[in-house]
Amino acid sequence: MAKQDDTFKKVISHAKEYGYIFGSSEIYDGLSAVYDYGQNGAELKKNIREYWWKSMVQMHENIVGLDASIFMHPTTWKASGHVDAFNDPLIDNKDSKKRYRADVLVEDFREKINQKIEKDVAKAKKRFGDAFDEQEFRSTNGNVVRRQKQMDEITTELTRVQEENDLPGFKKLIEDLDIGCPESGSKNWTDVRQFNLMFGTKLGASADSAMDLYLRPETAQGIFVNFLNVQKTGRMKLPFGIAQTGKAFRNEIVARQFIFRMREFEQMEMQFFVRPGEEMKYYEYWKETRLKWHMSLGLGEENYRFHDHDKLAHYANAAADIEFNFPFGFKELEGIHSRTDFDLKAHEEFSGKKLQYFDHELNENYVPYVVETSVGLDRMFLAVFSKSLKEETLEDGSSRVVLKLPAVLAPTKAAILPLVKKDGLPELALEIIGDLKWNFNVTYDEKDAVGRRYRRQDANGTPFCITVDHQSLEDKTVTIRDRDTMQQERVAISELGSILGEKTSYKTWLSKLK
Numbered sequence: 264m265a266k267q268d269d270t271f272k273k274v275i276s277h278a279k280e281y282g283y284i285f286g287s288s289e290i291y292d293g294l295s296a297v298y299d300y301g302q303n304g305a306e307l308k309k310n311i312r313e314y315w316w317k318s319m320v321q322m323h324e325n326i327v328g329l330d331a332s333i334f335m336h337p338t339t340w341k342a343s344g345h346v347d348a349f350n351d352p353l354i355d356n357k358d359s360k361k362r363y364r365a366d367v368l369v370e371d372f373r374e375k376i377n378q379k380i381e382k383d384v385a386k387a388k389k390r391f392g393d394a395f396d397e398q399e400f401r402s403t404n405g406n407v408v409r410r411q412k413q414m415d416e417i418t419t420e421l422t423r424v425q426e427e428n429d430l431p432g433f434k435k436l437i438e439d440l441d442i443g444c445p446e447s448g449s450k451n452w453t454d455v456r457q458f459n460l461m462f463g464t465k466l467g468a469s470a471d472s473a474m475d476l477y478l479r480p481e482t483a484q485g486i487f488v489n490f491l492n493v494q495k496t497g498r499m500k501l502p503f504g505i506a507q508t509g510k511a512f513r514n515e516i517v518a519r520q521f522i523f524r525m526r527e528f529e530q531m532e533m534q535f536f537v538r539p540g541e542e543m544k545y546y547e548y549w550k551e552t553r554l555k556w557h558m559s560l561g562l563g564e565e566n567y568r569f570h571d572h573d574k575l576a577h578y579a580n581a582a583a584d585i586e587f588n589f590p591f592g593f594k595e596l597e598g599i600h601s602r603t604d605f606d607l608k609a610h611e612e613f614s615g616k617k618l619q620y621f622d623h624e625l626n627e628n629y630v631p632y633v634v635e636t637s638v639g640l641d642r643m644f645l646a647v648f649s650k651s652l653k654e655e656t657l658e659d660g661s662s663r664v665v666l667k668l669p670a671v672l673a674p675t676k677a678a679i680l681p682l683v684k685k686d687g688l689p690e691l692a693l694e695i696i697g698d699l700k701w702n703f704n705v706t707y708d709e710k711d712a713v714g715r716r717y718r719r720q721d722a723n724g725t726p727f728c729i730t731v732d733h734q735s736l737e738d739k740t741v742t743i744r745d746r747d748t749m750q751q752e753r754v755a756i757s758e759l760g761s762i763l764g765e766k767t768s769y770k771t772w773l774s775k776l777k
């Protein structure tokens with residue numbers, strides 16, 4: 264745990280030091296769980312958003328985009344169930360005065376047991392080598408079997424108390440498991456209460472005529488209420504999808520894990536409308552497609568896993584998370600939900616307007632079913648950033664800090680460095696920039712020895728350094744250094760555009776999805 268904490272701290276301080284993420288309104292001591300993206304962070308975030316948008320909208324002929332407002336008619340949230348059911352169970356520790364989500368306390372406890380199992384499995388794997396039969400080990404090893412049984416029992420009871428909204432039962436579960444406050448260890452708990460996560464606000468100037476509104480807690484409803492607008496004006500045929508990125512707001516009870524859980528965050532969601540009865544086929548399709556998208560970034564396949572939901576939300580008939588191995592363990596990165604016709608039907612009922620599709624093949628009208636993919640842009644940022652940050656020991660014994668961001672996402676694609684600040688080298692470097700900047704975000708750096716500049720760009724996440732030296736003046740060649748391998752190659756200046764294009768383009772990276 265100490266090692267994990269340490270890694271996480273390094274991620275947070277590196278993000279600040281290199282202009283990726285700052286605390287919000289820091290000069291006033293900040294605002295809890297609210298963050299600002301700096302000069303590099305804004306670029307990285309934009310590139311992640313673009314990587315998602317292109318893979319969804321540009322690469323799928325039957326998916327189109329939407330940009331709906333944050334404010335929506337308040338009845339939207341009655342219909343969607345958020346007014347009545349968008350609650351989290353919260354519990355306070357009477358001694359430490361810390362507030363927690365009751366379900367998260369139990370899930371974290373269960374995850375600790377899981378980590379013990381995985382440790383035993385890993386140890387055994389090392390001991391037995393090729394002869395190791397993991398399945399056999401998991402089903403026969405005494406410790407593993409006992410711990411697995413305990414995990415299953417916890418899952419069953421957690422699902423029950425959540426489904427039955429049994430708040431005293433929730434508290435009893437926490438007490439039975441002897442869970443202490445993660446900060447103080449105290450087991451002096453209050454009762455469990457429900458807490459609605461939506462932020463309320465008012466629209467209009469005068470207090471009596473103002474209308475009570477909510478800041479949207481998810482972008483999905485903007486898609487549902489526009490379903491027919493898009494379907495009709497775009498002449499869309501089922502199955503088709505509507506994709507959207509945008510801000511969402513949740514008054515999270517516990518928001519302590521940097522940008523993992525924020526009160527203001529950005530979602531990238533896609534609702535895929537299908538014929539009723541075909542939803543499971545597309546649910547499986549999108550589970551697989553989304554996992555592939557994540558893996559295309561090359562952060563390590565072992566860092567992803569599916570978690571099928573035991574407790575389904577009020578709108579879903581199947582749901583799974585893609586979990587990622589964050590610095591604090593495996594946690595949800597993206598949700599894939601089969602939402603049935605719940606939302607469209609509810610909006611029909613509350614608005615009195617039909618939200619149906621006429622299926623020419625079947626010659627009938629119906630409310631489509633929906634499969635949703637929903638990923639947090641900030642969580643995605645944290646996943647990419649935290650896995651890319653490495654400390655390496657080099658052959659000569661020295662060490663370097665390097666941010667191995669996937670080149671397609673890196674804020675700056677190349678730094679152009681004149682070897683010295685004279686002899687016409689800066690002029691040639693600036694000429695190269697003048698040419699490349701039309702297609703790539705590039706930067707100029709002439710300060711300090713070139714070795715230090717390389718280190719600076721490594722830590723900044725810049726995948727390529729292009730060095731202009733005296734030979735460049737003679738034969739119009741430069742060296743291009745790869746951040747990850749540190750190999751240098753001499754290439755013609757005229758080739759730079761196509762080299763960078765090949766290594767950093769969306770096409771190169773997204774074509775791995777095929």
Ligand code: ATP
Pocket residue numbers: 481513515522523524525526528529530595596597598637638639640641642
């Ligand atoms: P969690 O269980 O972690 O609270 P959730 O199941 O409520 O998440 P969804 O409603 O499925 O999340 O939202 C879809 C995605 O939006 C999540 O997978 C996550 O990436 C992102 N997300 C949700 N809440 C937050 C938040 N408070 N801060 C940042 N990202 C979030």
